[in-house]
Amino acid sequence: xxxxxxxxxxxxxxxxxxxxxxxxxxxxxxxxxxxxxxxxxxxxxxxxxxxxxxxxxxxxxxxxxxxxxxxxxxxxxxxxxxxxxxxxxxxxx
Numbered sequence: 001x002x003x004x005x006x007x008x009x010x011x012x013x014x015x016x017x018x019x020x021x022x023x024x025x026x027x028x029x030x031x032x033x034x035x036x037x038x039x040x041x042x043x044x045x046x047x048x049x050x051x052x053x054x055x056x057x058x059x060x061x062x063x064x065x066x067x068x069x070x071x072x073x074x075x076x077x078x079x080x081x082x083x084x085x086x087x088x089x090x091x092x093x
Contacts, residue, residue, distance in 0.1 A: 001058065001061075001062070002052055002053055003053065003054070005052055006052045009052065013044070016042050016043060016044075017049075017052075017059075018063045018066060018067075019042075020042035021038050021063040023041065024037055024038045024041065025063075030060065033056065035056035038056075
């Protein structure tokens with residue numbers, strides 16, 4: 001979890017950090033992702049990054065959770081959730 005200060009950071013700066021993180025993950029994977037490269041590519045100082053996150057894994061999990069939330073939020077929601085299997089399968093099609 002990011003530190004509470006992360007929520008006070010502007011959305012543009014958050015987006016830059018998330019984008020640098022996701023690009024690093026795409027290029028090097030979870031094991032090879034470098035906190036220092038992410039810091040350099042995001043344009044944020046190392047001290048500032050530690051102000052928002054405890055460590056690399058904290059940053060990675062925050063960015064991945066945000067990506068999942070965006071993905072889930074992009075799915076249409078029915079006006080009312082299905083209550084029977086028949087309603088579910090009609091909606092799922």
